[in-house]
Amino acid sequence: MELINRKEVPAELTWDLSLIFPDENAMWKALEETKAETGKFVGKFAGKLNTAENIVRCLSEMEPIRVSMERIWNYAGLAMEADYTDNSLREREAKVSDELTRLISEMTFVDSEILAAPDEELKAAVGLAQGCRVYLQDLIAKKPHMLSQETEKVLAALSMSLDVPYTVYNTVKLADMSFDPFTAGGKEYELGYSLFEDDYELEADTAVRRAAFRAFYDTLRKYRNTTAAAYNACVTKEKTMSGLRGFDSVFDSLLFEQKVTREMYDRQIDVITERLAPHMRRYARLLGKKNGLDRMTFADLKIALDPEYDPKVTIEESHGYIRKALAILGDDYVEMVDRAYRERWIDFAKNIGKSTGGFCADVYRKNSFILLNWNDRMSDVFTVAHELGHAGQSMYSDAAQSYYDNEPSIYLVEAPSTMNELLLAQYLLSTSEDKRFRRWVLSSLISNTYYHNFVTHLREAWYQREVYRIVDGGGSVDADVLSGLFRKNLELFWGGDVEIPEGAELTWMRQPHYYMGLYPYTYSAGLTVATQAMLRIGKEGQSAVDDWKAFLAAGGTEDPAGMARIAGFDITTDQPLRATIDYIGSVIDEICRLTEEIDGITV
Numbered sequence: 001m002e003l004i005n006r007k008e009v010p011a012e013l014t015w016d017l018s019l020i021f022p023d024e025n026a027m028w029k030a031l032e033e034t035k036a037e038t039g040k041f042v043g044k045f046a047g048k049l050n051t052a053e054n055i056v057r058c059l060s061e062m063e064p065i066r067v068s069m070e071r072i073w074n075y076a077g078l079a080m081e082a083d084y085t086d087n088s089l090r091e092r093e094a095k096v097s098d099e100l101t102r103l104i105s106e107m108t109f110v111d112s113e114i115l116a117a118p119d120e121e122l123k124a125a126v127g128l129a130q131g132c133r134v135y136l137q138d139l140i141a142k143k144p145h146m147l148s149q150e151t152e153k154v155l156a157a158l159s160m161s162l163d164v165p166y167t168v169y170n171t172v173k174l175a176d177m178s179f180d181p182f183t184a185g186g187k188e189y190e191l192g193y194s195l196f197e198d199d200y201e202l203e204a205d206t207a208v209r210r211a212a213f214r215a216f217y218d219t220l221r222k223y224r225n226t227t228a229a230a231y232n233a234c235v236t237k238e239k240t241m242s243g244l245r246g247f248d249s250v251f252d253s254l255l256f257e258q259k260v261t262r263e264m265y266d267r268q269i270d271v272i273t274e275r276l277a278p279h280m281r282r283y284a285r286l287l288g289k290k291n292g293l294d295r296m297t298f299a300d301l302k303i304a305l306d307p308e309y310d311p312k313v314t315i316e317e318s319h320g321y322i323r324k325a326l327a328i329l330g331d332d333y334v335e336m337v338d339r340a341y342r343e344r345w346i347d348f349a350k351n352i353g354k355s356t357g358g359f360c361a362d363v364y365r366k367n368s369f370i371l372l373n374w375n376d377r378m379s380d381v382f383t384v385a386h387e388l389g390h391a392g393q394s395m396y397s398d399a400a401q402s403y404y405d406n407e408p409s410i411y412l413v414e415a416p417s418t419m420n421e422l423l424l425a426q427y428l429l430s431t432s433e434d435k436r437f438r439r440w441v442l443s444s445l446i447s448n449t450y451y452h453n454f455v456t457h458l459r460e461a462w463y464q465r466e467v468y469r470i471v472d473g474g475g476s477v478d479a480d481v482l483s484g485l486f487r488k489n490l491e492l493f494w495g496g497d498v499e500i501p502e503g504a505e506l507t508w509m510r511q512p513h514y515y516m517g518l519y520p521y522t523y524s525a526g527l528t529v530a531t532q533a534m535l536r537i538g539k540e541g542q543s544a545v546d547d548w549k550a551f552l553a554a555g556g557t558e559d560p561a562g563m564a565r566i567a568g569f570d571i572t573t574d575q576p577l578r579a580t581i582d583y584i585g586s587v588i589d590e591i592c593r594l595t596e597e598i599d600g601i602t603v
């Protein structure tokens with residue numbers, strides 16, 4: 001399908017950024033006002049943050065400035081995300097970013113002065129603080145890991161150079177890497193990075209899919225040494241920084257911000273690797289048999305169980321499905337869903353220059369904006385429900401918490417979003433007894449929701465832990481080491497049920513997450529809490545819903561274990577995780593049963 005220019009997209013398919021500012025002039029005016037306010041703020045507080053009263057007053061007067069900066073940032077940034085080909089939008093964003101970065105650097109005295117304040121004043125400030133208690137506590141916890149002011153200044157000045165590994169990774173991937181066309185069955189096909197990940201990996205034609213796989217990895221292989229060197233630089237830098245800041249290990253340093261114990265982190269990787277593998281291997285065998293494959297390989301794992309069955313949906317119908325599916329969360333939640341459609345929070349359009357993938361950006365105490373590329377597929381409805389989960393969390397936590405304390409630890413970020421995917425699946429199952437439809441819903445849960453969070457990202461997490469173990473022991477990694485680890489990783493999980501063809505070991509080259517610390521494992525952590533909450537709502541009804549909404553509203557005011565407790569679970573034990581894996585197993589059993597009834601196929 002030919003993509004159209006942004007200007008030709010009907011307005012009803014786009015998001016309405018005038019919800020932030022009525023027009024561009026209003027944004028520039030807000031920027032001028034924010035600059036003036038920042039100047040006044042610096043004059044008032046710089047050099048004076050040595051008493052509890054001043055610290056608390058300073059943070060509360062900084063809050064509206066930060067909120068206004070975030071609005072300006074989103075207004076300029078989101079417009080650009082929808083059309084990178086529009087130079088005027090890119091220039092505007094760059095100008096706004098420049099100005100805001102300068103304002104932020106004028107305000108850095110706040111954190112450094114607070115950290116330099118006497119301990120008893122800090123303690124008193126936490127007692128006085130209303131909207132910034134957690135923010136202050138986090139700063140205080142950081143204090144033992146801060147270096148001298150001079151050193152911190154040097155590190156801040158070098159921050160761009162310290163981020164070069166990620167820049168190199170992206171430059172290799174997005175600028176240097178070029179893919180030649182490949183042939184399958186005598187026909188030539190174009191190949192590209194996102195073409196492979198969005199289309200060929202899911203392609204139902206086995207010859208085309210496997211040829212694309214070979215060609216894709218043949219190209220990746222040419223760049224393996226540069227990519228490995230960039231990655232090695234990234235992880236050794238993290239190891240060095242963890243030592244400088246006085247952490248015992250690079251793991252402690254990376255988990256510190258997440259407020260997660262090493263035990264919670266290790267458990268996620270070990271329990272899933274051991275206990276989920278048998279279920280997923282069964283699902284892989286079923287995929288192969290149902291699709292009539294000669295053998296099941298790593299190149300075949302993303303195909304649909306029932307490729308001809310692909311329900312089509314309109315945007316209007318998606319609204320109906322989602323509002324009914326999420327009705328269980330209450331009238332206020334449904335009202336948010338209705339507003340999202342009515343007020344155009346969602347950018348459904350597909351146009352040239354638009355960002356791929358999907359995201360949800362919250363504008364504090366206004367509303368959220370959701371970007372996606374709508375394809376009329378039922379799977380798009382799951383994407384909308386997912387992103388509205390982030391919007392729902394923001395709605396409750398923005399209302400209840402300050403700008404400082406409204407965001408949960410990264411450990412739980414994907415809980416509200418995946419929860420909505422699960423609720424949508426439950427609702428869809430309740431609407432029809434048709435076996436093929438039910439199997440489609442259940443296999444979507446496995447092949448999208450759980451595969452993504454419990455398999456793809458968890459295999460990344462396993463591999464990443466091995467890399468950090470090497471680095472923590474003073475070693476370094478190169479392309480051969482990384483490929484060896486990744487092959488071992490895949491073989492460990494898939495056993496003899498899925499062949500790991502040549503090239504698959506280079507999968508470590510595909511993921512930008514590795515430059516973001518211990519991030520991959522958190523996907524399964526969020527979905528564990530979501531699964532347990534969904535099951536609990538099914539059993540207990542309203543009281544479980546109330547707890548879930550309290551969990552959403554708590555924002556970042558507790559650490560992950562405390563947050564999960566609000567939702568009704570103890571994630572300091574392995575019970576929620578084991579119960580979640582059992583649930584995944586039961587869904588796969590049901591898919592197998594339906595397939596036996598529909599097609600007479602057993603595994």
Ligand SMILES: [Zn+2]
Pocket residue numbers: 386390414417
């Ligand atoms: Zn998400």
